[in-house]
Amino acid sequence: MSTTVRPSAATEVEQWLTRFGAALQAGDAAAAADLFATESYWRDLVAFTWNIRTVEGRDGVTDMLEAALPHIRPHGWHTTEEPTSADGVTEAWIGFETAVGRGGGHLRLIDGKAWTLLTALEELKGHEETLGFRRPKGVRHGANPERETWLENRQREAEELGFSAQPYAVIVGGGQGGIALGARLRQLGVPAIIVERNARPGDSWRNRYKSLCLHDPVWYDHLPYIKFPANWPVFSPKDKVADWLEMYTRVMELNYWGSTEAKHARYDEVAGEWELVVERDGSELTLRPQQLVIATGMSGRPHTPRFPGADVFAGDQHHSSRHPGPDAYRGKRAVVIGSNNSAHDICAALWEHGADVTMVQRSSTHVVRSDTLMDIALGDLYSEQAVAAGVTTEKADMIFASLPYRIMAGLQIPVYEQIRERDADFYARLEAAGFQHDWGEDGSGLFMKYLRRASGYYIDVGASELVASGEVKLQAGQVDHLTRDAVVMADGTELPADLVVYATGYESMNGAVADLISQEVADRVGKVWGLGSGTTKDPGPWEGEQRNMWKPTQQPGLWFHGGNLHQSRHYSLYLALQLKARAEGIDTPVYGLQEVHHTH
């Protein structure tokens, strides 16, 4: 990001905003589009499109504005801090209003024309969150006969919601994603229930292998409203995250139904509501929300390959999500199938506890050392230094959001070239040990792999050295079958095993729709996640945004929420505002509803 203040930056932005505002006011889409460069991107988060959309070039801008201007009525464009210029790019943080809301965003000008514009809805007029100066008083002063206390009110709500009163929204999945969205909806006054199979918030972390820690640093991981405190570790151990989620759910007063399974959902077109059958503590009941949010997560449904002979294998075998940790496997022979994050973590923990460990690498994997990732890829946005320099987590989220996905890969490539150089030794040793390493098909590295396919990488916190040194044995190739006591590879190599761990990833969130609703609805909605980059596991055509995430889908009343902690924190705001607008009967014409090219 630029830091130098050039006197003309403010003037340049001021002039641009004035002309832009005037064109929009006049309803002149073409004149507004003319203020954009030939190569240009306007990313809108719900403010103009009631959608999450990036339009490209003057034609894209014109088309979007012609649809949006009549009802959005944008006005009041202004800067919110001093614009800056560097390397020929002028940058500005901006604010604006629409007919129904207030928004913020970011602008990059090159030669006086917009290269990138981000517009993001921040709040709905008349439905502002009760925060800070607007915080609730907590007690009505004065004498009020039949006053209900806070506790009585909470207890009554818990008794009524889902029974005599229906929630407007139900969130299926009470991990960090569901919880973050639940908190946003709570603050916006949208009645919602979070439905979660596990008993307590945080259990989805507690139940995983015991050595699990977040691979993303604390500044990246905050939930909305309550930040992790200054004493919080950089990389949170899973049980500590779990405790935080449990406490967050309580103090944010979420209606969290633990030990509850979502069994079946059907959309009633006539009533415009869902019939959602849930089993709560063993008894079935039907919820009738108008909006249904799938937040079962990227790691919701385990993907377990069915190898011939798995039924005769006499040892322990389980998916990584069910792996209990290493304690029972001291002195045993463990084969871990897979070479991404979970596979590495599990191999390292087994080795640390005295198991004989082999990792089966079936395809190439991208590895980045955690420290390097922090220093080079994340540190400018998410670090103690960034916070000290005024880049709060919220600001970092907006900076990140201001970069259109189309150009992001190009911006990431030099970052990973730098990483390759810094850790050349490390990669050489890894490859010398036979590890198949890649940098993504276009060399754009970890984050693009995540956005495109959410797999294919490991953030190294120590396991790679075990692989490089041979402490964890490496076996390349495909598994052919299992025997009573071994994994047999396609080339005939036999790996004796007391334990087989399938660190083989998860199925698409689309699968959750097929399970919960129907295959027909799953197909109608199509693939969830990915950008349409045309790389492995992310087929084209280019979408410009992540498929089906946090925005309207082809199925009325059906939404997807999730992603990593950064995404579920930031995008929960836009999903919550979309739901709130609908709950309030605000007109929400969607521009550019997702087309479906792939069903899973």
Place this chain on the structure above:
Amino acid sequence: MSTTVRPSAATEVEQWLTRFGAALQAGDAAAAADLFATESYWRDLVAFTWNIRTVEGRDGVTDMLEAALPHIRPHGWHTTEEPTSADGVTEAWIGFETAVGRGGGHLRLIDGKAWTLLTALEELKGHEETLGFRRPKGVRHGANPERETWLENRQREAEELGFSAQPYAVIVGGGQGGIALGARLRQLGVPAIIVERNARPGDSWRNRYKSLCLHDPVWYDHLPYIKFPANWPVFSPKDKVADWLEMYTRVMELNYWGSTEAKHARYDEVAGEWELVVERDGSELTLRPQQLVIATGMSGRPHTPRFPGADVFAGDQHHSSRHPGPDAYRGKRAVVIGSNNSAHDICAALWEHGADVTMVQRSSTHVVRSDTLMDIALGDLYSEQAVAAGVTTEKADMIFASLPYRIMAGLQIPVYEQIRERDADFYARLEAAGFQHDWGEDGSGLFMKYLRRASGYYIDVGASELVASGEVKLQAGQVDHLTRDAVVMADGTELPADLVVYATGYESMNGAVADLISQEVADRVGKVWGLGSGTTKDPGPWEGEQRNMWKPTQQPGLWFHGGNLHQSRHYSLYLALQLKARAEGIDTPVYGLQEVHHTH
């Protein structure tokens, strides 16, 4: 506080600090004292005195410095932000170092001489808290055989501490005070256990009358490390505070022993440690901490007068701390004895639920309307406006701490004159109803009453209007006795009653020492709380600081912690630093150890 920047302020402060620093460096106490005005105050929080002390005038400064300089070795005096001048007073925020620590403080100059100086220890060198840039990494990257996870470590600590390993400190009382101190000690790495009679953190709030809300606003109420979020109500309902305390205790990883009663403590002079017998979940065990902190609170032991006839009264009777709330008393006749905060709250709630309510006022009471208190007395320091103006809660605490108690009453009088004028109507109506109202003996109002005697006032959140209008009946005078169904006043007036609530306050924390340790130790330590102002319930001589609070007492290894949320937040730091220094074997010569003039 002043806000105007005068060019000379910086120079004036710079010159003073240079001369001051040079005198201290030279060990010249008299030269340093000469930089103080004839009327002057130096308040020290642990940095120079290993005590909480205010010395007065040049003689006071000289005496303290002669004792302190040889081992404290202060240096590195500097300003931490731009000094300001207004109304002839120049103010500066300062920093400095001592031999063992780093400190901060505040300076007020008049005509180039110090009028007030605050010095406060902030951290011990080599024992800095692991916050922000120093936060823990959370996971040791690399492969470590026999690695212990965070959860395993916490579980092992819980199994060992108090059994195979002894805590360095035990805090008796797990309300907000004990919890705040426990968090500080945890962060400083001092092994500590909090012992609490109730099962869960927050129960001391949960168990109180159901309409209870904090009468202090949220900005005043933060705990250390984790602030209440922006959606938190201004006046927290008791059960919401309770949930927060429970959450806080968990995520701050405190060793909190609920359902545990401290039965008896004895100091072993030879071993230099306490033998503290506790009953935990029904079984007794002995803890051997070196430091014992009494944090049972200002509202720990109920004070219940024993009126003749109480044994024949056939209705319900209980102390306010045991009052269950109004639900069972609809249509009943309630007599509430007392006219302070609890009495008013309970009267109002009973009236709201259809009881016939009489308040018995036995002595005059000071009342301030909550909104007025916020606007006039607190708003500059603790409000959303203050935060927006850069006065964080931490800074507000330091501003407050910078005002010596000797001059505080004088500064408070005009505030309450303003309140009297603003709410003249209100007070006239209240007095017309027969309510005996006072402003404190010297007109210095609520906060001085709190600091001197911690009683004698009501922050009005609505009950006063019920008193003024006669909805809650008022009966002045002393209670003579109870009959089967009435309270009888000294003048013969009979108040028919189905319920008698004794809103008659609490006993001194000194009583907790007599109960837990011995009357001998209680007498040796003397009165706890109060300033020695010579006003009712706060006999002289003048002490200059609150008796026995947060500082060494005449009993080695015995400490008192508590006060309102502001005090227990701020002073927990200084108490924690004193304990940490002792735990680390740092020399802590105490200047001006509290003399004992009153035993309770």
